[in-house]
Ligand SMILES: Nc1ncnc2c1ncn2[C@@H]1O[C@H](COP(=O)(O)OP(=O)(O)O)[C@@H](O)[C@H]1O
Ligand code: SF4
């Protein structure tokens with residue numbers, strides 16, 4: 001057994017306060033280019049201010065519907081994409097972490113020179129996109145990624161020996177027959193063997209290909225792995241085998257996982273902690289048991305209700321799809337789909353227009369919307385009759401209760417309708433019980 005595979009080399013137990021990774025206020029925005037000149041017309045806010053910790057030896061599950069920003073965040077964490085803002089810190093001792101968090105509390109413009117210098121120092125030592133070459137290389141070998149689509153991530157023209165041996169070669173760890181023997185060891189650890197060395201990826205089943213990806217990820221004996229939907233394209237029975245393998249490897253090697261999935265069932269069986277993401281933000285995060293037993297966000301509840309395992313739960317229907325991340329809803333980003341939304345949840349002009357538009361004749365002849373801000377606008381129509389029809393459809397008794405209570409003014413003047421709604425900030429992510437954070441205002445009220 002090599003030193004790398006000796007389970008005693010690394011404590012698998014969870015250490016209070018010992019984190020492999022700390023994610024702080026990470027944003028990743030992608031520019032949307034438009035026209036011949038490719039001007040930047042806006043930004044897809046794929047990840048929009050996310051902070052959480054990954055304790056050593058644990059699995060943190062990252063869950064949410066497709067398009068919520070999970071893979072983008074996974075790539076930023078793995079160092080494959082640089083964040084637009086914020087940072088990912090690796091291997092930071094507790095004292096430095098406390099110092100970092102205290103410094104981040106101070107707004108950038110209010111920081112003293114000494115504070116800015118101290119922050120720069122911490123960045124250089126621990127922030128993965130600011131590390132010097134030597135430390136960056138250290139991170140690259142210590143953080144490995146397994147993607148959903150093993151077929152796409154394995155070079156079809158390479159033999160398994162070369163695929164799995166490649167990281168060993170790149171890092172100068174082994175060559176020649178020593179490399180072959182290391183690859184055999186790795187293959188055996190993932191349930192394959194010497195007989196698979198000289199085959200190509202297409203000669204394997206989906207599950208076997210994922211085993212090859214895992215063997216390659218293990219080659220440099222990493223501390224931490226980002227598993228991005230590693231079983232999502234596999235049959236259920238094969239899924240279970242791969243999940244068991246990942247469990248086993250974690251136990252033996254003291255590995256830490258960030259496990260990304262849209263499927264709460266899978267996350268439940270894998271995770272010690274769960275981070276629920278919605279539209280680039282964290283909606284809720286807590287120990288896994290708390291997420292499944294006492295969820296404190298309607299989005300989490302909806303995901304649970306959609307889960308066939310949860311038969312005793314009142315079904316909450318999750319209608320519609322995730323809104324456009326280039327223009328996330330105001331207030332609580334989930335308010336457009338939340339079954340229990342309140343008047344304080346961020347209703348805006350767009351909601352009023354969308355819902356009024358469901359009435360016959362409303363919005364006919366709408367020429368334009370002059371916005372003062374998302375909560376205040378003037379709708380301009382071709383004729384005053386059309387403006388009157390729309391204003392009528394926006395009367396309180398014709399709107400859902402929560403929206404009706406958020407409306408401040410609907411006023412027709414000639415061919416325009418002025419509308420304004422209660423202006424609401426985005427609710428913060430608040431700790432409502434030890435280690436349990438939610439951004440739902442209903443649970444903030446309980447405090
Ligand atoms: N390279 C990119 N350029 C522009 N938009 C992107 C890029 N990568 C992802 N996105 C967008 O970011 C959002 C989040 O995507 P992703 O992180 O893949 O979500 P998830 O993994 O939760 O399905 C989506 O709207 C997606 O279209
Ligand atoms: S704050 Fe809570 S109640 Fe309001 S829309 Fe968001 S999840 Fe629903």
Ligand SMILES: [Mg+2]
Pocket residue numbers: 070071072
């Ligand atoms: Mg994804």
